[in-house]
Structures are given as C-alpha cells and as structure tokens.
Amino acid sequence: MAEEKLPTRSENYSEWYNQLIQRAEMADYAPVRGCMVVRPYGWALWENMQQNLDKRFKETGHVNAAFPLLIPKSFLEKEKEHVEGFAPELAIVTIGGGQELEEPLVIRPTSETVIGYMYSKWIKSYRDLPVLINQWANVVRWEMRTRLFLRTLEFYWQEGHTAHATQKEAEEETLRMLDVYADFAEKEAAVPVIRGRKSATERFAGAKETYSIEAMMGDTRALQAGTSHFLGQNFAKAFDIQYLDLNNQLQHVWTTSWGLSTRFVGAIIMAHGDDQGLVLPPRLAPYQVVLIPIYKNDEERSKVMPVVEKLKAELSGFRLKVDDRSEVTPGFKFNDWELRGVPLRIEVGPKDVEKGTFAMARRDIPGRDGKSFVPQVNAARTVGDMLDQIQTGIFQKAVDFRKAHVFDPKSYDELKEVLQGGWAYSWWCGDAACEAKVKEDTKATTRNIPLDQEGGSGKCIVCGKPASEKVYFARAY
RNA sequence: CGGGGUGUAGCGCAGUUGGCAGCGCACCGCGUUUGGGACGCGGGGGUCGGCGGUUCAAGUCCGCCCACCCCGACCA
Structure with missing residues (x-):
C-alpha cells in the first residue's frame, strides 16, 4: 500500500x-x-x-x-x-x-x-x-x-x-x-x-x-x-x-x-500516468468506478450503506468496486485508487444521503476541478457519460502532448537539439548510414516512416541528398 | 562482456576505535478515529548475501565466491 x-x-x-x-x-x-x-x-x-x-x-x-x-x-x-x-x-x-x-x-x-x-x-x-x-x-x-x-x-x-x-x-x-x-x-x-x-x-x-x-x-x-x-x-x-x-x-x-x-x-x-499514479482508460480499466462510502459511526453507516447498495445495483453495467474497508480512512482510499488509476471515483456520505446526491471525481482532472456533486437519479447515465468524457479526454490530452513534442528541425544541429526532448519528423534519404549517424550522435533511432505522408520531396536532414519520404526520429524504449 | 555501485527484518535504511543487532514504514492485537494519505498502547518478525581466515570476541578487519542494481554493446 x-x-x-x-x-x-x-x-x-x-x-x-x-x-x-x-x-x-x-x-x-x-x-x-x-x-x-x-x-x-x-x-x-x-x-x-x-x-x-x-x-x-x-x-x-x-x-x-x-x-x-x-x-x-x-x-x-x-x-x-x-x-x-x-x-x-x-x-x-x-x-x-x-x-x-x-x-x-x-x-x-x-x-x-x-x-x-x-x-x-x-x-x-x-x-x-x-x-x-x-x-x-x-x-x-x-x-x-x-x-x-x-x-x-x-x-x-x-x-x-x-x-x-x-x-x-x-x-x-x-x-x-x-x-x-x-x-x-x-x-x-x-x-x-x-x-x-x-x-x-x-x-x-x-x-x-x-x-x-x-x-x-x-x-x-x-x-x-x-x-x-x-x-x-x-x-x-x-x-x-x-x-x-x-x-x-x-x-x-x-x-x-x-x-x-x-x-x-x-x-x-x-x-x-501522472504524478499521482496511473490513469487508466475507462474502456480497459479493471475497475471503471470505485465507490467509497463515508461515515463516522454506525448510525451514519446504516444510512449510507443502503444508498451505496442502491447505486451499486444501478451501476451494475460498469466494472465497479465498492471499497468498504474499515481499517483505512477515506482519504487513504482516495489516494490509493488514484494511484491505481481508476477513472472515476464516487463518494457517498451522510450529506449526500440527505441531499440525494453523490460526489464524483474524475481521475484525469485532479483536485477540485474534477469533482462534482450530482443527483442519484439517472446515476447510470451520468456515470456512462462521464466515462466517455474521460476516455476522449485522455486521448485528446495524449494527442496534444505529442503534437507539442514533435518537431520539424531545419538543420542537423537543430535535429540533435529537438531529439533531447521530443521527436523529429524529417526528410530521410533512406540510407542506413544516415540513421547510424543520428543514433551515434543522439541515441535516437528511426521509429517509422508514416503511411500517411503529405507527399512531395525534400532533402535528407542528415546528408542533404534528395529524399522522398519523411521519417520519425526518436529515442525509444 | 567492459566501467561503476550495493548486499543488515517484507520495504527503505542506521550500526562509531571489533564488545547484547537497531530505526522508520509495512504486518498482528486492543481502543479511539473516518468528506484528501488518522492516532495511542501492546506485539511478532534476523543464517547481517555465501564460504573461509584473523581474534577471547566479527554486521564491523582480510581473502575468495555469489547475487542484484546503474551506465555502455542487443531488443516486442
């Protein structure tokens, strides 16, 4: 733990x-x-x-x-x-x-x-x-x-x-x-x-x-x-x-x-993943939703648990985990499930029972911004919509991140520079010697020659000879 | 296989001139707690990587071996 x-x-x-x-x-x-x-x-x-x-x-x-x-x-x-x-x-x-x-x-x-x-x-x-x-x-x-x-x-x-x-x-x-x-x-x-x-x-x-x-x-x-x-x-x-x-x-x-x-x-x-831990895509996550009951004593517990059971039944179409461990505090559970990347967390406490709501916190948006209080009615719809939003949200975030870190260097020196913190998308003549030089100088290798190319032609970023295709250079795992 | 490093409780570590093997976390029990990583009290747990040597006495000193980690050459 x-x-x-x-x-x-x-x-x-x-x-x-x-x-x-x-x-x-x-x-x-x-x-x-x-x-x-x-x-x-x-x-x-x-x-x-x-x-x-x-x-x-x-x-x-x-x-x-x-x-x-x-x-x-x-x-x-x-x-x-x-x-x-x-x-x-x-x-x-x-x-x-x-x-x-x-x-x-x-x-x-x-x-x-x-x-x-x-x-x-x-x-x-x-x-x-x-x-x-x-x-x-x-x-x-x-x-x-x-x-x-x-x-x-x-x-x-x-x-x-x-x-x-x-x-x-x-x-x-x-x-x-x-x-x-x-x-x-x-x-x-x-x-x-x-x-x-x-x-x-x-x-x-x-x-x-x-x-x-x-x-x-x-x-x-x-x-x-x-x-x-x-x-x-x-x-x-x-x-x-x-x-x-x-x-x-x-x-x-x-x-x-x-x-x-x-x-x-x-x-x-x-x-x-982020600094809190995993962020799993809703469509593949072992648990899509974790439900955390919150109570201070047996009296509160007896009020909260029926609502938890009701929500659990209503959300049976999702991969749901009710974390009813009594030996750890809710705060601990929040951190624990964030670490494990569960896309959506639901909290049900005494206040929610009174108001007919539950708290919902999305894993992809940390802190208060990702938390909302929603009515218990139509829970399945609410949760389903939120999971869809998370799925597209994390995809978009990854697309944006990649976009921000793919470069089109204008010179070999610039290529070496951008490869320190991203990928280079460059013209390449196809010669293995050019690949080897880049690897030697930067540890980056050619990743692949994308199927979707804009066409046209240019000069090899390494040797300057004519090139008809662009390739991604990057340091790889 | 080259260069560097580390082996002490499940994990992370401390252990001085050689002299009762410790700390934090985790674990177990009881009680109080519980809306963002709770607390108190009480417990259990060790072939100090291995083998050999020096010594009255070795986690500590010496030798050999082993394992793992990091950096390079190979890769989904």
Missing part, C-alpha cells in the same frame, strides 16, 4: 514508472532476473486488452490455436536472417528427463518457425488458403537490460500467423492488422499512434517489410506498441509451404505475422 509519495515524473521518470507499477500492484519482480510476475490488477487490465483484441481478430476472420513452447533448434536455423536476429537472445533447453537431448530445444522467442512447419503439413491446395491463425502465448527472449512490462525475458503476447495465395493478399493482411492495432490503441487504450513502415535496420529478422504503431510516452520517448510483418515467401521457402494453384502449379505461399504484447501495458502506464 502506498505510504509515501511517488517520485514525480520530472524528478526521475524511470523510478516513477518502476515504483508505480509495484505500488499499484500491477506487477512485481520474479526470482529470476528480468522476469516479472503480472499481479491480478495488471493481469485484469491485460485480460481486458486481450478480450478486446481477440474480438477484433475474430471479426477479421481469424481463429485461435496453440503451438508448442519448445521448438527444435534446427528450425530457427532454417531462415538465415531469422537465426541471425534471434540467436543472441535464445534460451535453449539441452536436458530433458535427466538426459542430454539429441537436439537442443529452444524456448520460442516467436513462433514463425514451428508454425511454418505445421503450415507446410496443412497447406496443399489453393482451397486451403488463406490460413488465418492467432495464438495467445508467452515467449522468451534473453534480453540484456530489462524493464517491467517494456522488456522482460518472458512476456505475454498474441502472435498472428497467416498464409496467403498471393503477395497482394498477404500485404493487405499485414496492413489490415496494423490498422486493427492502431484502432485498438486509439479507441480502447486512448493512446494515439503513428502507423508506419520500419527502416531496413529496424525490420523484424526474416521479414520483407515490418510495420509498426509508435506511441509517445510521458517523457517523450517512443514506444513501439505493436508490429505487423509482411514475410514474403521467406518462411514459405524455408519450411517448404507450397500449394497447388488453379493451374495445378506448385506455388509457395505468402505469409504474415503480427504481434502485440504486454509491453502495451507499459504504453498505457506511460502515455497517461
């Missing part, structure tokens, strides 16, 4: 982040370095995200399945770039049942390979296509530096894997799922994102093209919040996934993969 104030974001952003997660009981450190335990409150948020995404996947024709955690090491080696990309971060099992294994097994860092293997068994004809499968799973990547939610050795995610008859279909799928992520991020999580294409250096190991959604965090650093890959025929060739087309010709399929992980929880924390 929170007994002291959180460090402020300006004081020490990463301390703010770490402590907040632990105090809000989102997650805790596990005994193994770099691993975390997602606690019930954090998992409840993830479950809401899962449900919402899952529904969107089903709506776009996908089905769920489960593939194994252990993958023969040789599988990873079949796609050249894939091995090179993942080799350094593999966890490998060499002993099973007390015996050295003939072939080491890797704990999946991602499942393109096993799934490719299975697809080659399942896909024989154009009639079998497309295959649109998703799985919810955990994966392991042996990272050097870890952060709760943002980068842990083990993390939870979903990975969609699809196979198509044509390149065009696969490319459309890749972008369709990117749009699903973007829509989810903005509508549900209230996190504004940039949809774009990754540079070759930032591309997924084994992909032809990687697309991402990029979000700005409260310290202006960028977070890759979801990715969608067009894999071309790379994995189809490596795993021999072939089908007979209408003309009885053997063809390799075209595949895609796309994933969104528990890292997104970190995005929600850092996009909306």
Whole structure:
C-alpha cells in the first residue's frame, strides 16, 4: 500500500514508472532476473486488452490455436536472417528427463518457425488458403537490460500467423492488422499512434517489410506498441509451404505475422500516468468506478450503506468496486485508487444521503476541478457519460502532448537539439548510414516512416541528398 | 562482456576505535478515529548475501565466491 509519495515524473521518470507499477500492484519482480510476475490488477487490465483484441481478430476472420513452447533448434536455423536476429537472445533447453537431448530445444522467442512447419503439413491446395491463425502465448527472449512490462525475458503476447495465395493478399493482411492495432490503441487504450513502415535496420529478422504503431510516452520517448510483418515467401521457402494453384502449379505461399504484447501495458502506464499514479482508460480499466462510502459511526453507516447498495445495483453495467474497508480512512482510499488509476471515483456520505446526491471525481482532472456533486437519479447515465468524457479526454490530452513534442528541425544541429526532448519528423534519404549517424550522435533511432505522408520531396536532414519520404526520429524504449 | 555501485527484518535504511543487532514504514492485537494519505498502547518478525581466515570476541578487519542494481554493446 502506498505510504509515501511517488517520485514525480520530472524528478526521475524511470523510478516513477518502476515504483508505480509495484505500488499499484500491477506487477512485481520474479526470482529470476528480468522476469516479472503480472499481479491480478495488471493481469485484469491485460485480460481486458486481450478480450478486446481477440474480438477484433475474430471479426477479421481469424481463429485461435496453440503451438508448442519448445521448438527444435534446427528450425530457427532454417531462415538465415531469422537465426541471425534471434540467436543472441535464445534460451535453449539441452536436458530433458535427466538426459542430454539429441537436439537442443529452444524456448520460442516467436513462433514463425514451428508454425511454418505445421503450415507446410496443412497447406496443399489453393482451397486451403488463406490460413488465418492467432495464438495467445508467452515467449522468451534473453534480453540484456530489462524493464517491467517494456522488456522482460518472458512476456505475454498474441502472435498472428497467416498464409496467403498471393503477395497482394498477404500485404493487405499485414496492413489490415496494423490498422486493427492502431484502432485498438486509439479507441480502447486512448493512446494515439503513428502507423508506419520500419527502416531496413529496424525490420523484424526474416521479414520483407515490418510495420509498426509508435506511441509517445510521458517523457517523450517512443514506444513501439505493436508490429505487423509482411514475410514474403521467406518462411514459405524455408519450411517448404507450397500449394497447388488453379493451374495445378506448385506455388509457395505468402505469409504474415503480427504481434502485440504486454509491453502495451507499459504504453498505457506511460502515455497517461501522472504524478499521482496511473490513469487508466475507462474502456480497459479493471475497475471503471470505485465507490467509497463515508461515515463516522454506525448510525451514519446504516444510512449510507443502503444508498451505496442502491447505486451499486444501478451501476451494475460498469466494472465497479465498492471499497468498504474499515481499517483505512477515506482519504487513504482516495489516494490509493488514484494511484491505481481508476477513472472515476464516487463518494457517498451522510450529506449526500440527505441531499440525494453523490460526489464524483474524475481521475484525469485532479483536485477540485474534477469533482462534482450530482443527483442519484439517472446515476447510470451520468456515470456512462462521464466515462466517455474521460476516455476522449485522455486521448485528446495524449494527442496534444505529442503534437507539442514533435518537431520539424531545419538543420542537423537543430535535429540533435529537438531529439533531447521530443521527436523529429524529417526528410530521410533512406540510407542506413544516415540513421547510424543520428543514433551515434543522439541515441535516437528511426521509429517509422508514416503511411500517411503529405507527399512531395525534400532533402535528407542528415546528408542533404534528395529524399522522398519523411521519417520519425526518436529515442525509444 | 567492459566501467561503476550495493548486499543488515517484507520495504527503505542506521550500526562509531571489533564488545547484547537497531530505526522508520509495512504486518498482528486492543481502543479511539473516518468528506484528501488518522492516532495511542501492546506485539511478532534476523543464517547481517555465501564460504573461509584473523581474534577471547566479527554486521564491523582480510581473502575468495555469489547475487542484484546503474551506465555502455542487443531488443516486442
């Protein structure tokens, strides 16, 4: 429980982040370095995200399945770039049942390979296509530096894997799922994102093209919040996934993969959180409303509780928590639930019982400004409207924040300067050497080349050569 | 793997020239409290990271090892 104030974001952003997660009981450190335990409150948020995404996947024709955690090491080696990309971060099992294994097994860092293997068994004809499968799973990547939610050795995610008859279909799928992520991020999580294409250096190991959604965090650093890959025929060739087309010709399929992980929880924390703690989007928050009864003695209690019960029944359509703990004071509860980011707080005390009102405090507007006293009648309508306002309010706030921290530098020196406290949106010639120079000078990398460009052309911000696209540069998590 | 740092109660820390292992918070009990982080009284809780050495005596001195954290090279 929170007994002291959180460090402020300006004081020490990463301390703010770490402590907040632990105090809000989102997650805790596990005994193994770099691993975390997602606690019930954090998992409840993830479950809401899962449900919402899952529904969107089903709506776009996908089905769920489960593939194994252990993958023969040789599988990873079949796609050249894939091995090179993942080799350094593999966890490998060499002993099973007390015996050295003939072939080491890797704990999946991602499942393109096993799934490719299975697809080659399942896909024989154009009639079998497309295959649109998703799985919810955990994966392991042996990272050097870890952060709760943002980068842990083990993390939870979903990975969609699809196979198509044509390149065009696969490319459309890749972008369709990117749009699903973007829509989810903005509508549900209230996190504004940039949809774009990754540079070759930032591309997924084994992909032809990687697309991402990029979000700005409260310290202006960028977070890759979801990715969608067009894999071309790379994995189809490596795993021999072939089908007979209408003309009885053997063809390799075209595949895609796309994933969104528990890292997104970190995005929600850092996009909306303030110095009081979490600010959770109403559409995903484990509790949308917390109701706090207030009384001094049994007599007051007996008057207040019936109203609490009545409101609870009336608000049964919302995820509501009645905090009737007697061992802590209301003031403590206010702070506690603010820390935990519950979008809306309702207080019912003796004065409210008399007047037929309740107090309502919105989490996104701290202090008196966010507090109002409203009649108990039509409570469901009042609360629903307020939650909608909060949802759009925090989205707008995040949009405004991003707008205030994206710059269009006029020179390389200015680029270096703006990257200290924001993103640069600049012309880039596409040369990896220019990217590398920026990284060297500022630690910022290219985030993505937005799909929505104004067009035209300009000069590369780094080398001055002609450029036909603009890219976002930012320091990233 | 390089550079820096820290290991003492669940968490945060103090512990002097080597001499009874402590403080705050959290936790448990009782009572008073309760509209913005309540208070009093009484409790429980320790292989001082590990192993070895010096010493009558080691949290403290010496050696080795281990773990974790921060900064760099890799990343959803």
